[in-house]
Amino acid sequence: MILAVEGVSLSFGGVRALQDVSFDVKEHEIRAIIGPNGAGKSSMLNVLNGVYRPQKGKIAFRGREFRGMDPRRAASLGIARTFQNIALFKGMSVLDNVMSGRNLKMRCNFLQQALWLGPAKREELEHRRAAEEIIDFLEIQHIRRTPVGRLPYGLQKRVELARALAAEPVVLLLDEPMAGMNLEEKQDMCRFVLHVNDHYGTTIVLIEHDMGVVMDISNRVVVLDYGRKIADGTPGEVRRDQKVIDAYLGVARA
Amino acid sequence: MKERIETLDTFPKLLMHHARVRPQRPAIREKDLGIWQTWTWHEFAEEVRAIAAALAALGLKRGEHFALVGDNRPRLYATMAAGQCLGAIPVPLYQDAVAAEMAFPIQNAGIAVAFAEDQEQVDKLLEIAPQCASLTRIVYDDPRGLRHYAKDKLVAYDDLLGQGRERLKANPALIDDEIAKGAGADTAAMFFTSGTTGVAKGVVHTHTSLIGPSRTAAELERLGDADVVLAYLPPAWIGQNIFSVAQAYVTGYCICCPEAAETVMTDMREIGPTYYFAPPRVLENLLTQVSIRMEDASRVKRWLYRSFMGVAQRVGGAILDGKRVSLADRLLYAIGDVLVYGPLRNVLGMSRVKVGYTAGEAIGPDLFKFYRSIGINLKQLYGSTETAVFVCIQPDGQVKPDTVGPAVPGVELKFTPERELVVRGPGLFREYYKNPQATAEVKDRDGWFHTGDAGYFDADGHVKIIDRVKDVGRLANGTLFAPKYLENKLKFFPYIREAVCFGHERDRVCAFINIDPEAVGNWAEKRNMPYSGYTDLASRPEVHDLVRECIERVNADLAAEPEIANSQIHRFLILHKELDADDGELTRTRKVRRGYIAEKYAPLIDALYAGRDSVHVQAQVKYEDGRTGTFSADLHIENARTFPPAAAERAA
Numbered sequence: 026m027i028l029a030v031e032g033v034s035l036s037f038g039g040v041r042a043l044q045d046v047s048f049d050v051k052e053h054e055i056r057a058i059i060g061p062n063g064a065g066k067s068s069m070l071n072v073l074n075g076v077y078r079p080q081k082g083k084i085a086f087r088g089r090e091f092r093g094m095d096p097r098r099a100a101s102l103g104i105a106r107t108f109q110n111i112a113l114f115k116g117m118s119v120l121d122n123v124m125s126g127r128n129l130k131m132r133c134n135f136l137q138q139a140l141w142l143g144p145a146k147r148e149e150l151e152h153r154r155a156a157e158e159i160i161d162f163l164e165i166q167h168i169r170r171t172p173v174g175r176l177p178y179g180l181q182k183r184v185e186l187a188r189a190l191a192a193e194p195v196v197l198l199l200d201e202p203m204a205g206m207n208l209e210e211k212q213d214m215c216r217f218v219l220h221v222n223d224h225y226g227t228t229i230v231l232i233e234h235d236m237g238v239v240m241d242i243s244n245r246v247v248v249l250d251y252g253r254k255i256a257d258g259t260p261g262e263v264r265r266d267q268k269v270i271d272a273y274l275g276v277a278r279a
Numbered sequence: 280m281k282e283r284i285e286t287l288d289t290f291p292k293l294l295m296h297h298a299r300v301r302p303q304r305p306a307i308r309e310k311d312l313g314i315w316q317t318w319t320w321h322e323f324a325e326e327v328r329a330i331a332a333a334l335a336a337l338g339l340k341r342g343e344h345f346a347l348v349g350d351n352r353p354r355l356y357a358t359m360a361a362g363q364c365l366g367a368i369p370v371p372l373y374q375d376a377v378a379a380e381m382a383f384p385i386q387n388a389g390i391a392v393a394f395a396e397d398q399e400q401v402d403k404l405l406e407i408a409p410q411c412a413s414l415t416r417i418v419y420d421d422p423r424g425l426r427h428y429a430k431d432k433l434v435a436y437d438d439l440l441g442q443g444r445e446r447l448k449a450n451p452a453l454i455d456d457e458i459a460k461g462a463g464a465d466t467a468a469m470f471f472t473s474g475t476t477g478v479a480k481g482v483v484h485t486h487t488s489l490i491g492p493s494r495t496a497a498e499l500e501r502l503g504d505a506d507v508v509l510a511y512l513p514p515a516w517i518g519q520n521i522f523s524v525a526q527a528y529v530t531g532y533c534i535c536c537p538e539a540a541e542t543v544m545t546d547m548r549e550i551g552p553t554y555y556f557a558p559p560r561v562l563e564n565l566l567t568q569v570s571i572r573m574e575d576a577s578r579v580k581r582w583l584y585r586s587f588m589g590v591a592q593r594v595g596g597a598i599l600d601g602k603r604v605s606l607a608d609r610l611l612y613a614i615g616d617v618l619v620y621g622p623l624r625n626v627l628g629m630s631r632v633k634v635g636y637t638a639g640e641a642i643g644p645d646l647f648k649f650y651r652s653i654g655i656n657l658k659q660l661y662g663s664t665e666t667a668v669f670v671c672i673q674p675d676g677q678v679k680p681d682t683v684g685p686a687v688p689g690v691e692l693k694f695t696p697e698r699e700l701v702v703r704g705p706g707l708f709r710e711y712y713k714n715p716q717a718t719a720e721v722k723d724r725d726g727w728f729h730t731g732d733a734g735y736f737d738a739d740g741h742v743k744i745i746d747r748v749k750d751v752g753r754l755a756n757g758t759l760f761a762p763k764y765l766e767n768k769l770k771f772f773p774y775i776r777e778a779v780c781f782g783h784e785r786d787r788v789c790a791f792i793n794i795d796p797e798a799v800g801n802w803a804e805k806r807n808m809p810y811s812g813y814t815d816l817a818s819r820p821e822v823h824d825l826v827r828e829c830i831e832r833v834n835a836d837l838a839a840e841p842e843i844a845n846s847q848i849h850r851f852l853i854l855h856k857e858l859d860a861d862d863g864e865l866t867r868t869r870k871v872r873r874g875y876i877a878e879k880y881a882p883l884i885d886a887l888y889a890g891r892d893s894v895h896v897q898a899q900v901k902y903e904d905g906r907t908g909t910f911s912a913d914l915h916i917e918n919a920r921t922f923p924p925a926a927a928e929r930a931a
Binding site for chain 2: 153154157158160161162164166167169170220223224
């Protein structure tokens with residue numbers, strides 16, 4: 026068990042975004058969180074990497090319990106993420122964006138880097154190599170020097186994944202990685218997510234709107250609706266669950 | 280030393296020669312992880328030796344065929360050479376071919392061992408494996424994604440390399456003995472023709488037939504071991520093989536493998552090749568990109584570009600040819616060189632190009648002149664898979680846009696009464712593999728190869744090719760109709776990507792047009808025209824007007840040439856989809872498959888000639904993931920203005 030969420034509740038004033046949600050994530054699996062709009066998926070992800078502090082509940086990372094994460098600690102524990110509405114440095118090149126993902130791994134101080142001293146140079150080369158491996162892995166060599174702002178949406182999403190991977194995460198949180206993509210881009214992204222999971226052994230938690238994609242690539246699925254967990258299981262089990270069908274297709278609520 | 284290398288009659292012998300004579304010179308480079316990695320001739324030869332030893336252990340035997348599927352990669356070329364060391368015959372296959380297209384060559388040649396670059400190629404080979412009983416081993420280079428594959432057929436290149444080194448340690452002379460057994464008359468490689476007509480045929484070449492012409496051409500262009508080539512076209516195409524294997528082995532020059540297909544432009548700029556080949560299509564795309572970028576440039580830059588390109592068009596070609604040009608013009612050209620041509624060559628990655636060839640299709644004269652006018656020594660070349668490329672080369676100083684030059688030394692040429700070019704020379708293929716009937720059809724008893732191209736000698740004895748013999752037709756009134764000639768004229772416009780003209784035995788000429796989505800898209804953006812993709816663009820009336828203007832300019836040109844003035848294009852339509860090799864409409868080398876298109880789009884042609892304003896199409900489209908769907912729409916048919924021969928000047 027790499028991540029365990031226990032009885033997490035989160036509210037913003039009167040809005041109860043999450044109510045007593047518990048689930049776990051196993052080492053090396055692809056775990057999906059799905060649900061209709063406003064179900065609390067992104068809030069859940071934000072709780073996991075410490076952007077939000079839940080009022081109730083605990084998060085355990087590899088057995089260590091946290092009352093609440095904070096983003097910096099999450100990152101240094103090896104939890105990286107991507108964002109629903111892409112948060113890259115638009116004016117910087119793809120390479121620089123990917124390199125920025127290695128920020129926490131840089132050890133040399135400001136002075137060494139400014140003076141380009143031996144250790145700083147060695148370190149830079151090492152990080153560049155790591156960044157290049159990811160660029161190669163995600164097949165974005167041709168845009169290495171292109172400013173991110175000039176790239177089409179699908180590629181920006183891929184660059185964001187690259188930056189998250191650059192941190193060599195243990196757990197990767199993906200917030201709607203396929204949103205707004207066409208079929209081909211979605212297939213590419215699926216392929217990359219599976220490859221990342223397989224090649225680097227990264228545990229992946231992903232939020233997705235597109236049921237088809239989720240069912241195809243995830244090992245287990247958590248379904249949220251109005252902040253509550255309504256189902257948890259393999260894609261096959263979840264698909265047959267009446268509560269899930271109701272939540273997605275809608276039923277007249279009394 | 281010169282004498283010695285000429286006595287070497289096989290590729291493995293040449294390779295080992297370079298490893299001895301120039302061990303530290305670069306043989307092959309590849310951009311990997313953003314950095315150019317170099318294999319010296321020594322390192323490359325050692326790798327080849329090790330792989331050869333391992334392939335021998337896998338059971339690859341003399342005279343047996345093996346397949347190679349992948350992009351230009353040092354390891355692909357090392358495997359190719361390794362097989363040749365053992366006397367086995369490499370059969371490179373097009374890496375973008377779909378699985379089904381690979382089955383025939385593998386069955387035909389009874390291939391047991393195949394090299395695959397990555398998961399994509401391995402998947403294709405595994406897909407056809409049930410139909411190809413002979414295929415027992417797939418050597419893969421990039422292991423990504425292959426971890427969970429059943430390993431009964433797969434062998435990792437890295438493992439092979441390790442095993443080979445072990446075997447060589449035990450028996451160092453193993454491979455050298457095998458190399459010594461080879462002779463020039465042995466089969467060196469087999470290339471499957473892309474099959475413009477009918478099924479693919481395996482073209483069998485010996486070491487002698489590949490080495491001979493490569494050496495002659497290298498001497499003609501004074502190529503040496505300091506030259507650098509970018510290998511970016513499919514290795515399955517004989518031209519790429521000549522430029523990245525045969526001539527490299529003959530001269531000892533260095534070949535560079537780009538990082539990915541999308542990075543070719545950048546890689547070319549970094550490498551600065553000195554010897555370059557590009558089919559007209561690539562040159563066309565480059566020019567389109569330049570034109571698009573110039574349209575976006577500031578007013579001053581646009582003015583500079585336009586004025587100095589005027590100078591270049593006037594005198595650039597003459598200066599390159601060493602002809603007499605006035606001092607004032609030379610001065611003007613020199614200023615242009617600093618301000619425009621030099622930077623332009625640099626952007627194109629052609630600053631160091633000593634010789635550039637283009638071939639494969641007739642090149643538009645304006646396109647050709649453009650490159651020569653900015654000081655790039657681009658020349659035309661004529662040849663085919665069956666002739667090991669080099670039949671005609673334009674010698675320096677005698678370059679003309681509409682001919683392909685005189686015969687290369689050692690090659691005999693003549694035209695049959697039907698105007699078909701026939702060739703005899705040292706580069707002729709031995710036969711089509713297991714297909715004596717096809718061989719007999721093109722190679723007659725006296726050893727003349729029938730090229731299928733129609734043309735004639737011009738006043739200087741240069742060969743002028745007009746079209747394929749079978750495509751040259753006549754209009755109903757008996758005047759000459761050479762469709763490719765018209766299409767090339769159309770394709771010179773950046774907005775037109777592809778054109779197919781019809782007119783044989785008809786009263787007038789009509790055309791299908793494929794717009795260039797990039798150029799037209801850019802044009803549309805400038806006019807604040809929203810669009811959703813190719814099909815949408817192609818249906819816009821504004822785009823029809825744009826294309827009509829292009830066609831009318833071609834018609835004005837044609838009206839000035841009395842022989843083909845009757846070939847002016849009367850009616851046209853813009854196709855709803857881009858012609859695609861995956862749909863069988865183009866060959867893998869992206870030549871139009873005229874017959875197939877005429878058949879597939881027969882209702883459209885009927886509508887063009889019936890004088891209707893629009894035609895309904897319902898087409899099956901194949902998506903990239905292999906699924907099929909249907910598409911239906913109404914295509915507009917437009918008329919274009921034609922000119923009586925006398926009115927040509929006024930309209931132009």
